[in-house]
Amino acid sequence: xxxxxxxxxxxxxxxxxxxxxxxxxxxxxxxxxxxxxxxxxxxxxxxxxxxxxxxxxxxxxxxxxxxxxxxxxxxxxxxxxxxxxxxxxxxxxxxxxxxxxxxxxxxxxxxxxxxxxxxxxxxxxxxxxxxxxxxxxxxxxxxxxxxxxxxxxxxxxxxxxxxxxxxxxxxxxxxxx
Amino acid sequence: xxxxxxxxxxxxxxxxxxxxxxxxxxxxxxxxxxxxxxxxxxxxxxxxxxxxxxxxxxxxxxxxxxxxxxxxxxxxxxxxxxxxxxxxxxxxxxxxxxxxxxxxxxxxxxxxxxxxxxxxxxxxxxxxxxxxxxxxxxxxxxxxxxxxxxxxxxxxxxxxxxxxxxxxxxxxxxxxxxxxxxxxxxxxxxxxxxxxxxxxxxxx
Numbered sequence: 001x002x003x004x005x006x007x008x009x010x011x012x013x014x015x016x017x018x019x020x021x022x023x024x025x026x027x028x029x030x031x032x033x034x035x036x037x038x039x040x041x042x043x044x045x046x047x048x049x050x051x052x053x054x055x056x057x058x059x060x061x062x063x064x065x066x067x068x069x070x071x072x073x074x075x076x077x078x079x080x081x082x083x084x085x086x087x088x089x090x091x092x093x094x095x096x097x098x099x100x101x102x103x104x105x106x107x108x109x110x111x112x113x114x115x116x117x118x119x120x121x122x123x124x125x126x127x128x129x130x131x132x133x134x135x136x137x138x139x140x141x142x143x144x145x146x147x148x149x150x151x152x153x154x155x156x157x158x159x160x161x162x163x164x165x166x167x168x169x170x171x172x173x174x175x176x177x
Numbered sequence: 178x179x180x181x182x183x184x185x186x187x188x189x190x191x192x193x194x195x196x197x198x199x200x201x202x203x204x205x206x207x208x209x210x211x212x213x214x215x216x217x218x219x220x221x222x223x224x225x226x227x228x229x230x231x232x233x234x235x236x237x238x239x240x241x242x243x244x245x246x247x248x249x250x251x252x253x254x255x256x257x258x259x260x261x262x263x264x265x266x267x268x269x270x271x272x273x274x275x276x277x278x279x280x281x282x283x284x285x286x287x288x289x290x291x292x293x294x295x296x297x298x299x300x301x302x303x304x305x306x307x308x309x310x311x312x313x314x315x316x317x318x319x320x321x322x323x324x325x326x327x328x329x330x331x332x333x334x335x336x337x338x339x340x341x342x343x344x345x346x347x348x349x350x351x352x353x354x355x356x357x358x359x360x361x362x363x364x365x366x367x368x369x370x371x372x373x374x375x376x377x378x379x380x381x
Contacts, residue, residue, distance in 0.1 A: 016178060023181045026188040040264055040366065047369045052211075056365060059207045063358035066199040069192040070354035137269040144270075 010088060017087020017159060018080040024155045025079055028147065029072030036068070037061045083155075086117050090160050094167060101168035103161065110160025114153045121148075199358070207361045211368075212237040216334055221322040222307050223315030227338040231318075234361075237334045238368045242379035244323045244331050248311045249378075250371045251321050253278060253285035255294035262370030263363045273297030277370065281378075288314070331375075333368055 041057055048056060090113045098105045125144065135141040209217050217235045227233060240247055253259030259278030261268070268275040275297060278285075288305055294316055295302045303316040313322045318338040323331055339360070340352045 019178065019181055019185065023184050026185060030188070036267065039266070040362070043264070043366070044369060047373045055206070056210070056369075059203050059210065060362060060365065062195060062199050062203045063207060063362050065195045066203075067355050067358040067362075069195050073192065074354075136274065137272070139266050139269045140272050 010091070013087045013091050013163065014084035017090070018084040020155050020159050021079050021083025021086075022076045024151050025072055025076045028151050029068050029075075031147075032143070033065055033068040036064050040064065082117065082121070086113060086156070087159060087163070089113055089116070090156070091163055091167070094160065094164055098164065101164055103164060106160050106164035107157055110156040111153060113160070114149075114156035117156070118149055118152055121152075204357075207358075207365075208234050210236045210361070210365060211239075212334065216324075216332070219334075221320050221334060221336055222309070222313045223318050223320035223322075223336065226306055226315065226318040227336075228341070230342045231338040232340055232342060234337045234339060234364075235334065236337075236364060236368060237332055238372055239326070240331045240333055240372045240375050241329065242331060242375040243329055244311045244325055246379045247323055247331050247333060247371060247375040249281040249286060250374045251314050251323075252288055252310070253282055254314065254321075256297050256300075257293070257295045258282070258285045258288075261296075261363070261367050262374060263366035267363070267366075268297060271297070273300065279374070329379075333371060335364060335368060337364065 037060075040060055044056055044060060045053060090110060093109050093113060094101075094106060097109055122145070135145065212235045216237050250259070250262060254261060256273060256275055259282060260275050262277055265275040265277045273296070288308055290305050290308055292305045293302050294305060303319070305314065306317050307313065307315040307320075311323065313320055315321075318336070320334075320336045322334040322336070324334060325331055337360070339357065340348070344352065
């Protein structure tokens with residue numbers, strides 16, 4: 001019975017981790033979409049004569065939005081697995097290294113898990129892209145590494161803090177019983 | 178968690194709306210963006226290199242410059258030359274190491290049949306299949322063709338042989354979901370980039 005409850009709790013943590021990952025990917029993709037649409041639209045606006053602008057602006061905008069949407073859905077499906085695994089790892093780390101449920105310690109543990117996840121992702125990306133994984137251009141560095149790292153840290157800290165609070169309240173309930 | 182679920186739900190709805198608009202209104206138009214019916218149906222050099230089971234797009238743009246002011250930008254096409262005149266910052270997201278030249282470089286002005294044109298650093302390449310100065314430039318059927326309207330105006334017609342009609346489902350997802358819209362964005366960007374540079378060169 002106890003094992004079954006723990007399994008359910010782990011499943012819920014994995015599910016929430018996956019949801020948080022999907023949401024963060026969608027958020028990041030919406031920001032990228034907006035940036036690419038605005039920057040390319042600005043170029044189009046400067047080149048095309050007024051009578052020919054609206055059609056190409058719409059076609060360009062929707063084509064960018066559509067391709068980003070497809071890419072982000074594919075990425076969300078793949079990354080949700082990493083998010084679920086990451087959440088379980090985070091829970092185990094919090095329970096093992098933070099038995100007093102200290103909130104500052106929880107943030108530190110969340111950052112450690114984020115670093116671990118980012119390292120795995122970086123190694124995988126490097127294996128896939130090899131020399132093309134270059135940080136020679138600011139665009140490449142920001143798009144593939146810096147911003148995803150910021151998002152990963154933010155998600156990990158938010159998720160870790162929420163999980164720590166939940167674990168703490170569950171522990172208090174147990175103690176009261 | 179409730180607000181996160183709501184955000185995911187609304188993003189999905191937004192994506193579904195974008196997909197619907199793209200397939201119903203945008204895709205049928207962008208396939209032959211800017212081209213007249215006559216331009217779509219006309220033969221251009223390089224058509225003989227396109228296999229009949231390929232999806233072919235024809236796009237066109239008007240340029241306020243004579244052919245000889247447009248041609249130098251086409252002649253130096255390629256990552257290993259003057260770039261593709263498109264959104265280099267978008268190409269560089271994928272580490273293409275692209276740089277668009279903003280001036281005419283004399284040593285790139287005499288491309289020959291068989292010369293290699295790179296799409297990006299360490300990426301695929303194509304050899305120039307057909308070329309005629311001030312007229313056309315073809316990379317395996319991807320042809321940039323110049324048509325004079327009058328002494329001061331030119332039409333740039335671009336024909337592109339895309340995916341083969343019969344493909345695996347995985348290839349179809351890649352092609353319809355990513356390649357086709359991205360190719361339109363980059364190709365139209367290239368055509369506008371050539372227009373901008375040629376008109377600047379022509380003092381318009």
